[in-house]
Amino acid sequence: MIDIDVEERARRAGEAARAEAHARGSRLAVPDRAPVRPRNTALLAAGVGLAALLVVVGVATRAVPPQLEIDPVAPVPAESGAGLPVPDVGDVLAAQLADGAPVFVSQPVPGDVLVLDAVDPHIGAGVRKLLVFCRLSAVFEDPRDGSRFDQWGNWLGGPAPVGLALYPSEPTPDGHTVEVVGDRRPAPARDAPRGGPGEVQGGTCQLDEGTEVSEWVAHRPPESVPSLNGTEIPRDRWVWASLLLAGPVDRLVICDADGVCGTGPIVATRLGLQTDRELPPTTFVALARSTGDGHVELVFPPAASHPFDLVTFIEVIDEHEDVAREDPTEPTTRP
Amino acid sequence: MDAESPSVLAARASIRAKPDVGCGASIPWSVVGRDGATLGALQGIGEPTGVTVGASLLSFEELYDAHVIPTLAVVLALRGPGVDAEDVVQEAFVRALVRWDRVGAMARPDLWVQRVALNLANSRLRRLGAEARAVGRLAGRQETVTSVFALEQPFWDAVRRLPPKQARVVALRYAGDLAVADIAAIVGTAEGTVKAQLHAARQRLAVLLHEPGQEAGP
Numbered sequence: 001m002i003d004i005d006v007e008e009r010a011r012r013a014g015e016a017a018r019a020e021a022h023a024r025g026s027r028l029a030v031p032d033r034a035p036v037r038p039r040n041t042a043l044l045a046a047g048v049g050l051a052a053l054l055v056v057v058g059v060a061t062r063a064v065p066p067q068l069e070i071d072p073v074a075p076v077p078a079e080s081g082a083g084l085p086v087p088d089v090g091d092v093l094a095a096q097l098a099d100g101a102p103v104f105v106s107q108p109v110p111g112d113v114l115v116l117d118a119v120d121p122h123i124g125a126g127v128r129k130l131l132v133f134c135r136l137s138a139v140f141e142d143p144r145d146g147s148r149f150d151q152w153g154n155w156l157g158g159p160a161p162v163g164l165a166l167y168p169s170e171p172t173p174d175g176h177t178v179e180v181v182g183d184r185r186p187a188p189a190r191d192a193p194r195g196g197p198g199e200v201q202g203g204t205c206q207l208d209e210g211t212e213v214s215e216w217v218a219h220r221p222p223e224s225v226p227s228l229n230g231t232e233i234p235r236d237r238w239v240w241a242s243l244l245l246a247g248p249v250d251r252l253v254i255c256d257a258d259g260v261c262g263t264g265p266i267v268a269t270r271l272g273l274q275t276d277r278e279l280p281p282t283t284f285v286a287l288a289r290s291t292g293d294g295h296v297e298l299v300f301p302p303a304a305s306h307p308f309d310l311v312t313f314i315e316v317i318d319e320h321e322d323v324a325r326e327d328p329t330e331p332t333t334r335p
Numbered sequence: 336m337d338a339e340s341p342s343v344l345a346a347r348a349s350i351r352a353k354p355d356v357g358c359g360a361s362i363p364w365s366v367v368g369r370d371g372a373t374l375g376a377l378q379g380i381g382e383p384t385g386v387t388v389g390a391s392l393l394s395f396e397e398l399y400d401a402h403v404i405p406t407l408a409v410v411l412a413l414r415g416p417g418v419d420a421e422d423v424v425q426e427a428f429v430r431a432l433v434r435w436d437r438v439g440a441m442a443r444p445d446l447w448v449q450r451v452a453l454n455l456a457n458s459r460l461r462r463l464g465a466e467a468r469a470v471g472r473l474a475g476r477q478e479t480v481t482s483v484f485a486l487e488q489p490f491w492d493a494v495r496r497l498p499p500k501q502a503r504v505v506a507l508r509y510a511g512d513l514a515v516a517d518i519a520a521i522v523g524t525a526e527g528t529v530k531a532q533l534h535a536a537r538q539r540l541a542v543l544l545h546e547p548g549q550e551a552g553p
Contacts, residue, residue, distance in 0.1 A: 004538045005541065006540050006541045006544070007537065008492070008545065009490055009540075010505065010508075010509040010537070010540070011509060011520065012487065012490075013376075013412070013487040013490040013491060013509060013510075014412070014508075014509030014510045014511075014512060016481070016483040016484045016486065016487040017408040017411050017412040017484060017487070017491070017509075017510035018404060018405060018408040018484075018512065019481050019483050019484060020407035020408065020411055020416070020479055020480055020481045020484035021403075021404045021405070021406075021407035021411055022404050023480040023481050024407060024411075024420075024421060024480055025404055025407065027421055028403060028407075028424065028425055029401075029425075030396060030399050030419055030428075031395075031428050031429045031432045042487070053500060136454055136457055157466075160380075167461070211392065
């Protein structure tokens with residue numbers, strides 16, 4: 001009974017809204033085809049296009065870091081001893097800790113500030129990747145595989161097994177910054193959220209070209225990314241690096257973009273790859289850290305195709321491959 | 336180790352993308368739903384699946400003429416008359432025009448424009464912050480062009496007090512005069528979810544509209 005009353009009232013209100021729109025319609029002009037505005041930034045849907053861009057970067061020249069398909073907020077560099085800025089209520093900042101670890105600083109409700117791990121707990125195809133925060137939905141998202149988390153880092157959906165790990169933090173006296181005061185804490189289980197309730201906004205950033213780039217908060221590589229080989233990747237510190245990954249996957253080596261290879265870390269086991277496949281040589285940008293035990297950890301930027309997508313989506317042109325086999329130019333090996 | 340790396344020789348090979356790999360065709364992550372499944376609802380819009388589903392034959396001008404009023408009505412209903420509704424709708428149609436080669440090929444370009452308009456309205460409000468939200472709540476008291484819309488502001492005020500997802504489907508259903516299937520395609524959820532949200536919204540509105548101090552309406 002009540003429902004019917006509301007239904008009729010809603011229909012009447014809807015007609016009134018359309019009448020208002022009709023009255024205001026005269027204020028609008030049909031957009032003109034002539035002055036087409038330049039597109040701001042390439043948006044999110046061009047995953048494969050990015051892949052193609054990535055692989056045509058030759059190794060004879062220094063690699064151009066692939067541009068992210070989003071234009072996120074630049075990460076806030078955190079120096080040792082300095083706090084991380086506190087975002088506005090309801091907002092999130094992308095930041096890196098003193099060791100380069102990527103984090104998000106989130107303030108879901110006034111005074112409730114969290115420093116969350118920005119690495120997706122879902123490891124897809126053996127590869128770790130960074131999350132993005134969508135301001136329209138107030139949700140951390142993995143644009144590649146669909147995991148979602150609220151502003152407290154609680155799991156909302158998707159393949160991730162748990163929520164986001166948390167760094168314990170304390171506000172500084174002025175209230176404008178927080179300091180990380182302890183080690184990374186385990187992530188909350190799916191069914192044991194840590195706080196909330198997380199009010200999820202109605203919007204969505206999964207809108208390809210309709211979504212403004214300013215609505216994303218994400219980490220991205222700086223304009224200039226150093227080209228590092230396997231031995232140059234620092235230990236226990238995360239750095240953005242341009243890397244060439246190549247070879248039979250059971251003997252992967254990391255070379256710099258000039259083809260100079262380090263004798264150092266082997267990454268195949270860490271990446272969990274099948275060992276009977278050959279990886280096309282691929283230049284890519286990732287956050288990298290040497291663990292000191294012969295391995296390199298890699299975390300890929302959000303929305304970027306990583307080399308193991310490329311294995312599926314590219315083919316080596318046969319004749320060029322033949323030429324390459326006959327090419328006497330051996331890459332120099334760094335002593 | 337390096338001597339054993341034929342890979343580096345192969346590094347001089349040219350590599351090209353497979354010509355049949357198009358945007359969204361093989362990495363359709365832009366249509367990945369919240370549970371990692373492909374978002375079937377988006378196929379109703381015809382993008383971005385990589386496959387054009389029953390392309391619209393509308394020209395841009397025809398799209399504009401047929402849909403500018405309901406698109407504007409939804410934004411007015413959801414955000415009130417004082418939050419630059421016209422600018423939001425104009426911007427949404429400009430975006431459609433700029434990408435008309437793609438948007439015009441969609442089966443339902445009107446749903447794409449409606450969704451862009453909703454996102455723009457939402458993002459403007461978020462960007463302006465709490466102050467704007469307060470203004471938004473008061474928006475119904477701002478000037479309307481027609482008296483009939485002014486009379487219905489108590490209803491839309493109540494809608495704006497609903498959870499955002501419920502408010503959105505109510506505006507699309509009644510101000511946009513859209514079918515449940517179309518709403519599902521716009522908000523990217525299942526039809527059953529839209530029906531449930533509409534039902535919950537009507538239940539809540541019944542309470543809100545009968546609260547003391549709330550006008551019963553015309």
